[in-house]
Amino acid sequence: MKAFRYTALGPDGRRLRGVSYAPGAAALRDRLVEARLHPLTIQPTLLQQRGGLRLTDAEAARFGRDLAQLMTSGMALAQALALLETRETPRMSAIAREVRQRLIAGEPLSRALEAADGGPARFLQALARGGEASGRQSEVLAAGARxxxxxxxxxxxxxxxxxxxxxxxxxxxxxxxxxxxxxxxxxxxxxxxxxxxxxxxxxxxxxxxxxxxxxxxxxxxxxxxxxxxxxxxxxxxxxxxxxxxxxxxxxxxxxxxxxxxxxxxxxxxxxxxxxxxxxxxxxxxxxxxxxxxxxxxxxxxxxxxxxxxxxxxxxxxxxxxxxxxxxxxxxxxxxxxxxxxxxxxxxxxxxxxxxxxxxxxxxxxxxxxxxxxxxxxxxxxxxxxxxxxxxxxxxx
Structure with missing residues (x-):
């Protein structure tokens, strides 16, 4: 996943600027078009991370807490990730999007969370495996987030x-x-x-x-x-x-x-x-x-x-x-x-x-x-x- 800065025209003709993560510029362009935006420029950011998207302890805690809270309310896992995708920072949104796509492809949550990198992300993966083994996914994620x-x-x-x-x-x-x-x-x-x-x-x-x-x-x-x-x-x-x-x-x-x-x-x-x-x-x-x-x-x-x-x-x-x-x-x-x-x-x-x-x-x-x-x-x-x-x- 790479970070890109983009400029696009919205449905009302206004210019929109932002940062998003995608495997490549073509994938980001397709995503902007699906969102009814007309891309004008897509350029990679100067400092690119190598490997996966890294999570800090605070980000992993917030991700696990929000996901557990939405699952406890009765929301399906894919729906919860789709909601997080619209409400998080560009990097967290990219992680939620990648995890949701892997879930739709049939992977369990523990495997899907491999979209993120770093020690806190590995802990989230371990929490997900523990939740899958015990059948108490939301409870395990909430405790791990704390x-x-x-x-x-x-x-x-x-x-x-x-x-x-x-x-x-x-x-x-x-x-x-x-x-x-x-x-x-x-x-x-x-x-x-x-x-x-x-x-x-x-x-x-x-x-x-x-x-x-x-x-x-x-x-x-x-x-x-x-x-x-x-x-x-x-x-x-x-x-x-x-x-x-x-x-x-x-x-x-x-x-x-x-x-x-x-x-x-x-x-x-x-x-x-x-x-x-x-x-x-x-x-x-x-x-x-x-x-x-x-x-x-x-x-x-x-x-x-x-x-x-x-x-x-x-x-x-x-x-x-x-x-x-x-x-x-x-x-x-x-x-x-x-x-x-x-x-x-x-x-x-x-x-x-x-x-x-x-x-x-x-x-x-x-x-x-x-x-x-x-x-x-x-x-x-x-x-x-x-x-x-x-x-x-x-x-x-």
């Missing part, structure tokens, strides 16, 4: 917490770059001819400026090249993301690990509450995990669950699994309320991940400010020491 909405809120909260320290770090790098490119080069002629009379600290600052001016363009080019490669090539993007994720999941109290397992527990709770057996519910819940190393570790437990091994024992075999989640599941198995225990564990891990990020940033942000202020002050002091040395040499 889980997606909660995950989206937590993710947005964590991103918001990271914005300020990221801004401070960028300002720090900018300050160093200004000193290296603007301040120090203008002072270097004043120290020429002094030889060994320049204070060692001042010479160190001047050398530091030269090193920064040499390395900064190289680092900027490398960063830009990596960003372009990650944008254009999915394998590079997956490898980079997986490497960063493995690094961040180390440690006993990794916020990323808590966040990932909180989402896994919430998805598994939705499946079990809908009546899906544990083994298929596990497969459906683990499918949206995008970290390849963790995904392989989770998939390795499928056969053990099929053999009747308890969930708590399975979680113990996963090295990255938080002990608190194992404890909650064990208590749920003894009480016969595993889905409720999974929900409680997900809430605990999500809150702990947010608290850990808040604590880290509460220390990191003032620390970065202090370090930047100290660096700027130290560099300024060393430069003035050199200028004073120049003044003394001239006076003598």
């Amino acid at each position: 889980s997606l909405a909660a995950a989206d809120q937590l993710k947005k909260r964590l991103i918001t917490l990271c914005l300020y320290p990221a801004f401070v770090i960028l300002v720090a790098l900018g300050s160093i770059a200004i000193y290296a490119y603007a301040v120090l080069p203008s002072l270097e002629p004043a120290f020429e001819g002094m030889g060994g009379d320049i204070p060692a600290q001042t010479q160190a600052v001047l050398t530091f400026g030269v090193i920064v001016r040499v390395l900064l363009p190289i680092l900027a080019a490398a960063t830009g090249g990596l960003a372009v490669a990650m944008t254009l090539f999915a394998p590079v993007r997956r490898s980079a993301g997986d490497g960063v994720a493995r690094l961040l999941m180390r440690g006993k109290r990794s916020p990323l690990r808590d966040f990932v397992f909180a989402n896994l527990a919430a998805r598994l709770a939705v499946m079990l509450h809908a009546g899906v057996p544990l083994a298929p519910a596990w497969r459906l819940a683990r499918e949206p995990v995008s970290i390849s190393s963790l995904g392989r570790a989770l998939a390795a437990q499928d056969e053990r669950l099929m053999e009747g091994v308890r969930l708590s024992e399975v979680l113990r075999r996963i090295p990255a699994c938080p002990p608190d989640l194992i404890h909650y599941v064990l208590m749920g198995e003894h009480s016969g309320q595993v889905s409720a225990a999974l929900n409680d564990g997900a809430a605990l891990l999500g809150a702990r991940a947010q608290e850990a990020i808040e604590r880290l940033l509460s220390v990191l942000t003032p620390l970065v400010i202090i370090v930047v202020g100290a660096m700027v002050g130290l560099i300024t002091m060393m430069v003035f020491q050199g200028l004073l040395a120049v003044g003394d040499a001239v006076a003598s």
